[in-house]
Amino acid sequence: MLFSFPVLLLEIITSVVLVLANKENVEEFFKSGHTNNWAVLVDTSRFWFNYRHVANVLSVYRSVKRLGIPDSQIILMVADDMACNPRNPRPATVFNNANQNINVYGDDVEVDYRGYEVTVENFIRVLTGRLPPSTPRSKRLLSDERSNILVYMTGHGGDGFLKFQDAEEVSNVELADAFEQMWQKQRYHEVFFMIDTCQAESMFQKFYSPNILAVASSKVGEDSLSHHVDPALGVYVIDRYTYYALEFLETVKPGSKKTMAQFFRVCPKDQCISTVSTRTDLFQRDVSQTLLTDFFGGERNVELLTETVALSKLNSTTARQSCNRETCETSEKKKSKFAYVDQIPSVLV
Amino acid sequence: SLSHQIVQLVKDATRDAAVVKSFEAAKGLRSQRPDKDIMRSYRFHPSYDITFTLIVPEPQNVNVEWDIEAGTRDYLQPLLDSLLEYTSISVTSQVLYLVSLGGKPKKGDNFYYYTEQDLPHIINPLETKLGSHASNSPALNFIVGIPTQDRSPLYILDSNGEKLPSNAFLSPRWGGILIYNAEQDNATISSSPAQSIQVNMHRVMEVFVSQIRLLLNIHAQMVTKELKWEIAGWLRCRCVENLATATSTLQSLAQLLEEIGNIVISDEIGKEVESAVASIKNSRQLLASGKLREAFQTAFFHPSLLELLYFPEDQKFAIYIPLFLPISIPIVMSIMQAVKWFKQQKKAKSE
Numbered sequence: 001m002l003f004s005f006p007v008l009l010l011e012i013i014t015s016v017v018l019v020l021a022n023k024e025n026v027e028e029f030f031k032s033g034h035t036n037n038w039a040v041l042v043d044t045s046r047f048w049f050n051y052r053h054v055a056n057v058l059s060v061y062r063s064v065k066r067l068g069i070p071d072s073q074i075i076l077m078v079a080d081d082m083a084c085n086p087r088n089p090r091p092a093t094v095f096n097n098a099n100q101n102i103n104v105y106g107d108d109v110e111v112d113y114r115g116y117e118v119t120v121e122n123f124i125r126v127l128t129g130r131l132p133p134s135t136p137r138s139k140r141l142l143s144d145e146r147s148n149i150l151v152y153m154t155g156h157g158g159d160g161f162l163k164f165q166d167a168e169e170v171s172n173v174e175l176a177d178a179f180e181q182m183w184q185k186q187r188y189h190e191v192f193f194m195i196d197t198c199q200a201e202s203m204f205q206k207f208y209s210p211n212i213l214a215v216a217s218s219k220v221g222e223d224s225l226s227h228h229v230d231p232a233l234g235v236y237v238i239d240r241y242t243y244y245a246l247e248f249l250e251t252v253k254p255g256s257k258k259t260m261a262q263f264f265r266v267c268p269k270d271q272c273i274s275t276v277s278t279r280t281d282l283f284q285r286d287v288s289q290t291l292l293t294d295f296f297g298g299e300r301n302v303e304l305l306t307e308t309v310a311l312s313k314l315n316s317t318t319a320r321q322s323c324n325r326e327t328c329e330t331s332e333k334k335k336s337k338f339a340y341v342d343q344i345p346s347v348l349v
Numbered sequence: 350s351l352s353h354q355i356v357q358l359v360k361d362a363t364r365d366a367a368v369v370k371s372f373e374a375a376k377g378l379r380s381q382r383p384d385k386d387i388m389r390s391y392r393f394h395p396s397y398d399i400t401f402t403l404i405v406p407e408p409q410n411v412n413v414e415w416d417i418e419a420g421t422r423d424y425l426q427p428l429l430d431s432l433l434e435y436t437s438i439s440v441t442s443q444v445l446y447l448v449s450l451g452g453k454p455k456k457g458d459n460f461y462y463y464t465e466q467d468l469p470h471i472i473n474p475l476e477t478k479l480g481s482h483a484s485n486s487p488a489l490n491f492i493v494g495i496p497t498q499d500r501s502p503l504y505i506l507d508s509n510g511e512k513l514p515s516n517a518f519l520s521p522r523w524g525g526i527l528i529y530n531a532e533q534d535n536a537t538i539s540s541s542p543a544q545s546i547q548v549n550m551h552r553v554m555e556v557f558v559s560q561i562r563l564l565l566n567i568h569a570q571m572v573t574k575e576l577k578w579e580i581a582g583w584l585r586c587r588c589v590e591n592l593a594t595a596t597s598t599l600q601s602l603a604q605l606l607e608e609i610g611n612i613v614i615s616d617e618i619g620k621e622v623e624s625a626v627a628s629i630k631n632s633r634q635l636l637a638s639g640k641l642r643e644a645f646q647t648a649f650f651h652p653s654l655l656e657l658l659y660f661p662e663d664q665k666f667a668i669y670i671p672l673f674l675p676i677s678i679p680i681v682m683s684i685m686q687a688v689k690w691f692k693q694q695k696k697a698k699s700e
Contacts, residue, residue, distance in 0.1 A: 301469070
């Protein structure tokens, strides 16, 4: 950098002395360790009889949106279209309750990966960020090292795997490796992994990356059961664990102080029939001190602007208004004027 | 002592502490509660998107106009021009009608106010209405909010209960919001035929330029001519950040290769890795000799991401056993037969 050192030294001394005179305590911390929230919500099963999995994921989507995460930061993967399915007697709606309280499909749902786009490859690519360059922004997980991510998966699972689209499966080892790659690339601050399938506990048993909190609807060897059937549809409309979890989430408002420990106590064995199991050893904070809105909501940190930069006032607007009536008109005339060509050229006449 | 103070001043001007913090953050050494500087500023990216939004809640009562083009041209363009070599920043603007600031401002003497705790609840409803960006660059959103007529004037009170002079707040890695009270802010107001406000761009851009400097990790307090010292400090931080990111990515790549022996890596990736290592060495040399600009170009490297073809041990069994086991049974049987026959031949010969 070639500039005269003494002159600039004088400059900085004067400006910095002024600054040091009223320096505030900048070494404070923000309230929470994350600056943004993302959600990756995946439904892996297709066919009409798996209506409840679509209702599960759409209900969680609705809660997460209500609590403040914007659509641009939610990746919603739904493997089949129930709302516009020819077998749906109530077209363009998906209900998670037989008494049709809430239409979870709504009119502002944004599905990012639909139908056959929900594959294991796309799911792992979304998590690790290795998408082809032509992928639009809405299909990318653009998280950084200060993002808290909620990952919700539902579908049919077994011991150590989760079935995608009735055609392929993702294993718990692959999932654990995907999270480790995310950690190495600094793509998350904390992850909350929620899974509602049969033998769901097996999916998080192999995790080994730090800062992951996980909850599953059933232990290895147990089946996760569905809640109730809607006679008009002829299929089960929601799973037990998600039903009771939603009951709890409906009582949470933005800015609520409810903790993750309270969320883990949702759906005891008499209600869920399967045992809800959790994994907290990889998580560094105390679960009873962690707010639910750290993962489900999008409350941002704020910082008041105490000092502003002083800019010298410039007036380029006067230059634009400087032409008065006569001069403006002449400047307009200087631009070439276009006219229509004669219909019948004058040459021929 | 005087010399000690001078050293302190120079360190502050060249942002010594900030460089160290950037390096540690990029390396991945994260504490649960890092300080505000690291959390607030965006990481380096070759392009950023800045969007300015004006919110007019009651367009039927008040006609609000702002000359944002002139504002950015006059006050923001110098900063963007000086950064043009290193990162391209695109600026867009929009006006949103019939959207209000939200939250529940409390009533003071003859004004309304928000406290710092109310502010997070303003951002989320506005964020959904801003519209989503189409590019992959990090987005900075700046909003000028006009309060409604029945909640005017609207101030932000700080922790001491005093009105904040800037009347603005920012959210780390997102952007900032300024609440604009027309009477107090030297706007040009005319009352005929309908109330019309011409937003004072100088006041607005002062606030936003300060916020942009904070969010992009440019020295917030020191303003020098042609921004030379700020850009130098910024380059230093970003250089170090990029170097740390590149080295840590290469380190994790090496670790991965050690752990998974039979991974398939294409030649392309190999070349990129070699060029990355060469770039890192080059830029370290340049940094040491003080050539910031060149060091910056070489340090900025995107390690390309490799396809993970992953064969865990038990899956190997599952793939190969159904192929080889059925074939191997008759082969083993016939080998045993062949061995028996040779032994017989040997016996017959020796007899």
